[in-house]
Amino acid sequence: MTTATDLNQPTLEHGAPAGRRISLPVLLLIIAGALALTSIVRLITGANGITNVSQMSTALQLAVPIGLAGLGGLWAERAGVVNIGLEGMMILGTWFGAWAGFQWGPWTGVLVGIVGGCLGGLLHAIVTITFNVNHIVSGVAINILALGATRYLAPLAFEGHQGGSAKQSPPVDSLGHFSVPGLSDGLKSLNDQHWFFVSDIAGLLGGLVTHVSWLTLIAVALIPASWYILWRTPFGLRLRSCGENPVAAESLGVNVYKYKYLAVIISGGLAGLGGVFLSIVANPFYLEGQTSGRGYIGLAAMIFGNWMPGGLAVGAGLFGYTDSLNLRGGSANVHALLLLGALLLIAGAIWLAIRKKYVKAAITVLVGALVFAWYAGTDDVPNQVVSATPYVVTLVVLALSAQRLRMPKANGMQYRKGQGK
Template sequence: MNSQRSQRTATVLDKKPASPPAPGRRRLTLPVVLLIIAGVLALTSVVRMITGADGITNVSQMSTALKLAVPIGMAGLGGLWAERAGVINIGLEGMLILGTWFGAWAGYQWGPWVGVLAGIAGGALGGLLHAIVTVTFNVNHIVSGVAINILALGATRYVSAFAFEGVPQGTSKQSPPVESLGSFSVPGLADGLADLNDKGWFLISDVAGLLGGLITNMSPLTLVALALVPFSWWVLWRTSFGLRLRSCGESPIAAESLGVNVYKYKYLAVIISGGLAGLGGAFLSIVANPFYLEGQTGGRGYIGLAAMIFGNWMPGGLALGAGLFGYTDSLKLRGGTENVHALLLLIAILVLIGAVWLLVRKKYVGAVIALAVSALVFAWYALTSEVPTQVVTATPYVVTLLVLSLSAQRLRMPKANGKPYRKGQGT
């Protein structure tokens, strides 16, 4: 019976396919994406050799980028689960905040792994609240999410005064230090890749830096976070549970007619969404910085939401977006002004390639605008030797806006995302 229902649910999804690409536009397949990544990495290597900014692809830079990408990726993955079930989750920032506070509070008292579980529970609590408000009471999803963000910030600020003030090394805005989970590097291979990265060879050293960053000074929690990306893809796209959950985000009325308990799946999706965001928050307060600090999420919940949208509501694309935003965030921690100045040349080249592509497709207005932007960025690079520190600080947010604006035409959210649902409304 369950197998027959899953087949009928799959039929519902098949009847509502993703919007076809516009004429002349090819869908991005995995080989094409890998080719694009390889091309960008080759251009980055050229820029590194021209500018001498070896820091843009060294092992430490990539390791830091990975550490900063994890909370963004977990928030984005949480948003993916919720929105695939048809619930917009703007409250990811608040659930991240709850994860940081609960993670540090429990981690300080009972150890880091208990803190991780508490962080997940704290985020899931925020997800449960969001589900009650949006699914049961049909409150506007954006309003509910914003309210949760405000509530989480105010609640953690209030309870911190009782939980941390007067405790050794604790204040009303900061928790005492949390015990570290530890870190590890792959023996032999990490050192070999670091040596290869130091050679400065074209492309080979850059690939070595990228791979070395993935296996150097890694936290066990990083491995858990990385594994959750393919695991989420498998659950959502290769199991009957995921099929039913996604049907709730595409056509809940049709899913209900096939026996799917839409309320149950929406609740589960949003609670899991909050738990994943809470895991990202616990990562911030236990791994990235071993303590809770008011404001330490720094808008990463919103950037995670942007990574999810950039990835077109798919785990693989989300991971690429989180990596990109994590990398830009890491620039302000390691040689920021020098590295960002070198990347101006890379941006100018990429925009120039985009202008040529638009000319080939006979989109002359866009091509002229792209050429003008490329010329301006190249002039900025040529006429200066460094960029202001304010530009470095703003880089992650500027990149977020640019990526979303440039990828907007390829986006396709679940069809029932954000729409109110009542049981039996299709009868």
């Protein structure tokens, strides 16, 4: 039997196996290098839209619901409960948020939407923790149940109200937006100069301080708050111990059931908040099918981030950016990014060759050459490719990052109180 001393292993305290990890300076250097390469592509192709303020602002707005869903998944899975039901909990958040929002105001809608997501999380917790039902089965069932329930409730709640129908709620008042005075205009002016690297950084930062919703500010703050709670407090240590070794945690007096329940309910609330963002901020109304699989993409962002808040935020930003290409000059921008993809593949091949992985390097070079041939032989890309870009990027990123991933050891495992005795 695993002993209680396992709780003190490095894997629990840091959330990853002991060994080489990317330090913050190295990570910042990698991001700066990618941004510099993007700037070179922008200058070559003339596609200034790929890093302008409007593009980055849209990307941030699209990244928020994905990030909140992924953060919900992180809380649940750090406690050992796989939450495939994030999509359903987001659906509940969209419906409950809009339903309360058009009647009693947007901030009431935010609170009620969170409660709606929490209800989905509570149901998932009861089924998986108390009755030990397979986590995947429960999550899929919640997704189906949430979709069916909102389809049934929408006509009852929205029909007969001005602007409402069987598939859409009446409009909800805005939560309000803000731009940082002086800084927003200054960064936009700098971005409009189209200088190498400097203008691209200005575009990135400008998107973070221009026309930002108050709910976006709250969502961004939840990333470091979750990191602090889960990695710097006794509560977080106990919660993560339930996802690493619940038997050892129980032997130290941790109420495993309580922490798992709390984690999954919080998970549902965060996913519900992501749904609220879609039905109050992104659009001022509930619309059937509004989530469009963002719960699943949020789960992918969490996996890409190796079950860590910082990595999750990077993944959500990447997926939000690719999704924003659909809305702003999609075809021209995606065509320019083909060149970026080719250059990144060549850089990856060089790195693999340095590490003496010659077969993988050769394959990577071949793929890079094919992508470059696609870029050089066309002037644009089909709209279908633009629409599929976020999902293709999801698959590619997960495939490339799969080898370095490490989930919590007891994630998805059934647990019964006292089973270690």
